[in-house]
Amino acid sequence: MIKDSPTWLSVFLAVNLINLPNLAYCFTPCFTWLGLTLWIFSIALTLLACVFGMRVRLLLWLAVPLVLLVPACLASLFSIQSLPTTFLILALLETNQTELSALQVQVFFAGLGTLILGLLYVWFVKTRVPAGFRLGPVARVLVVLSLLIPISYDMIASGHEVGLAGIKQRCLSTFPCSTFYGAYEAFDIRGRVQNRRDLLDNLTITQEQAFKEETNRQVHMLVIGESATKSCFGLYGYDRQTTPLLERTPGLLTFQNVSCTAPCTLIAVPSLLTAAPPGKLVEATRQASLLTAYKKAGFKVYWLSAQKKHGTYDTLTSIFSADADEDHFISGKFDENGRGAYQTAWDVSLLPLVKRILDRNESKVLFVLHTIGSHGPYPARYPPELARFPADPQTVMDALFRISLGGIATPEELALAQNSYDNTVCATDFLLANLINEVKKTQASSWVYYVSDHGENTSTARFGKFLHGMITRQVVEVPTLMWLSPAYEKAHADKVAALKTHLKTPFSASCTFHTLLDMGGLSCPDFKKERSPASPGFAPGPRIVCDANGFIIDYDKQFPVQPDAAQAGLQETSDKAPKIAAELQRP
Ligand SMILES: [Zn+2]
Structure with a gap:
């Protein structure tokens, strides 16, 4: 393994190019340990096929389409602090031309980034990763452990069911699974919406005579x-x-x-x-x-x-x-x-x-x-x-944060949060009274x-x-x-x-x-x-x-x-x- 060090470093860098969104996610908007564990998990997941003997360079070639998605994912991450999800994909599918023009800077840099990163990746894999290179026993154990440790931790800490759910959650939280699953769900939801339009066509509706005859x-x-x-x-x-x-x-x-x-x-x-x-x-x-x-x-x-x-x-x-x-x-x-x-x-x-x-x-x-x-x-x-009740917004936000931590909020903080909640009810009162008034005006x-x-x-x-x-x-x-x-x-x-x-x-x-x-x-x-x-x-x-x-x-x-x-x-x-x-x- 030592004599292969330059190759290893190259493989590590190439796998990180594929997983750049997961690495960036660790630090967006600030560093989190969860992000770090997801990044390690995603690296191991990428190399899983090589544990079973696949040549590393073949795997890296197969990953070229994923690399082409990386800039778009980074653009999403830096714009809205989220990797592309079902909901972002749906929003984009339904975004009109005017709204899309608001994103033209991101679209331009993602396009340029795709070209540069794609070329860089292909050159790097071709020149730095030997064609016949396979994972050795130590590397295979490391990959398996990186996958098993977090899964075992979930199962021991929270039980079998939560552990299994954790595997799915980790996969769906990291690129590229998150992006593909998001796209699948987005198109599924659009299909359901389309089916609702068919529901309208096939619905039979009847109306009471008094309403049919209403002239108002x-x-x-x-x-x-x-x-x-x-x-x-x-x-x-x-x-x-x-x-x-x-x-x-x-x-x-x-x-x-x-x-x-x-x-x-x-x-x-x-x-x-x-x-x-x-x-x-x-x-x-x-x-x-x-x-x-x-x-x-x-x-x-x-x-x-x-x-x-x-x-x-x-x-x-x-x-x-x-x-x-x-x-x-x-x-x-x-x-x-x-x-x-x-x-x-x-x-x-x-x-x-x-x-x-x-x-x-x-x-x-x-x-x-x-x-x-x-x-x-x-x-x-x-x-x-x-x-109607005194509630300085920043002080309320601080109080709500302390309340969310459980048991450490003072009576004053609770009173302040209650004031703010009651103000939301006052706003609902204002909204409803005005809506009724507007409807009333129509007679x-x-x-x-x-x-x-x-x-x-x-x-x-x-x-x-x-x-x-x-x-x-x-x-x-x-x-x-x-x-x-x-x-x-x-x-x-x-x-x-x-x-x-x-x-x-x-x-x-x-x-x-x-x-x-x-x-x-x-x-x-x-x-x-x-x-x-x-x-x-x-x-x-x-x-x-x-x-x-x-x-x-x-x-x-x-x-x-x-x-x-x-x-x-x-x-x-x-x-x-x-x-x-x-x-x-x-x-
Ligand atoms: Zn609700």
């Missing part, structure tokens, strides 16, 4: 909240004035006992928009959504989102945006400076967009607004002028329905303060509101009367699809009238919640009604240990 303009709106807990809404008895505008909104219906379908967005939102049961994500992507049904019934359907279109926690939700006639995502755009930044807009920035669409005077309109609501980091969710026959995807633990939580992803009362019990226009109340008094009898009835947010179809007098094969509180025969069924790990629980059995505890916002855990969903790692 019809403007309806579903607002999907984010991480809003009922216990911090003044409307629900919170001792702070967080919803003053909604409290002054005449005729607002406040549903007192609605549970979410899951404690994280990814699982919760599909079961609001479709008839699929909580947790059945694939089933949801194959079913007609609320948007499909209204579109088929002749409504112009708009999806307006303050969340990103693509990202680990966004893409599955955004599949449903393809059901709309128009979708607008005001966050996560490539910015004008070509930094590919994922900025998040405020929810209130959706208001001008709503106004512009309403000015089109279309006779039948359905809006679905997907808000960012009260998702952390809280100071980023509201403009300063909507803050149309309308409903505006607000339901949060799930709640959030607050400062009173025993564990997981200011997080979601686990099953607690504050996470599961969500604010749910409905406003009806005078024209709607007059034309459909029977539905309004039924709704008013169910303000205290416990039901699941999985009734949303059925409720809102019923509110438009619509029916389709997946529709169940008995799941709508607007129907006299409302039979809500058990309140099923799918936890972040896919386990199904009956909420009322695990959390028997204890009104005093619920009112006080006390946290009771399920019999499982608290599970922090992957969503919690979202920035």
Whole structure:
């Protein structure tokens, strides 16, 4: 091995050229030990075929196509601090010419880099790596150990199942597997979106006579909240004035006992928009959504989102945006400076967009607004002028960081974080009151329905303060509101009367699809009238919640009604240990 040292060095350099994205990832945006272990793992993985006797130079020749992808991966890494993932590839596939022009500098350097690196690699392998060179026994052992040590560590530390999952995770976190898998998933998701278009063509929809004969303009709106807990809404008895505008909104219906379908967005939102049961994500992507049904019934359907279109926690939700006639995502755009930044807009920035669409005077309109609501980091969710409680943004961010470390935050830091969370609710109050006002101005026959995807633990939580992803009362019990226009109340008094009898009835947010179809007098094969509180025969069924790990629980059995505890916002855990969903790692 010693006498082969120059060859060894050449092989090491050539393998590192292939794995340059993994090496760069160690230091982007700063050095991490995890990045270092992934880089070693990726080097060993590249050389795995040589352990079984393959000549090294043959392997390096076969890797030429990978080397050609390296500059593009580096451009991605330096632009958005991420190797190309499913979501970046999807974003690029859907990026229009104008948005792409923002990335022209990266595209130019990636192209130039591809040419230079490709030529350099070919010259290097041809001149420095002997044709017959194979790995010796010591090198083979080193490669095998580099693969086995991290896998064994995962298995010993966390068990067989986690260990196996760790192998997949390590492969999918490193170039080139991450890029190929990302491309595969991106095209798979685009295929599913295409299938949803076929769903629309094949959907059979019927409408009640009273709605067919309606001569009023019809403007309806579903607002999907984010991480809003009922216990911090003044409307629900919170001792702070967080919803003053909604409290002054005449005729607002406040549903007192609605549970979410899951404690994280990814699982919760599909079961609001479709008839699929909580947790059945694939089933949801194959079913007609609320948007499909209204579109088929002749409504112009708009999806307006303050969340990103693509990202680990966004893409599955955004599949449903393809059901709309128009979708607008005001966050996560490539910015004008070509930094590919994922900025998040405020929810209130959706208001001008709503106004512009309403000015089109279309006779039948359905809006679905997907808000960012009260998702952390809280100071980023509201403009300063909507803050009612003192919360200096940087101090709150520091406090949230210390709280996330568990148990070391002071009472002052908890109070500060609570102030900031409450300010997000104030911003939601402002948004909803203004949306209702805009819809009211149209004098149309309308409903505006607000339901949060799930709640959030607050400062009173025993564990997981200011997080979601686990099953607690504050996470599961969500604010749910409905406003009806005078024209709607007059034309459909029977539905309004039924709704008013169910303000205290416990039901699941999985009734949303059925409720809102019923509110438009619509029916389709997946529709169940008995799941709508607007129907006299409302039979809500058990309140099923799918936890972040896919386990199904009956909420009322695990959390028997204890009104005093619920009112006080006390946290009771399920019999499982608290599970922090992957969503919690979202920035
Ligand atoms: Zn969410």
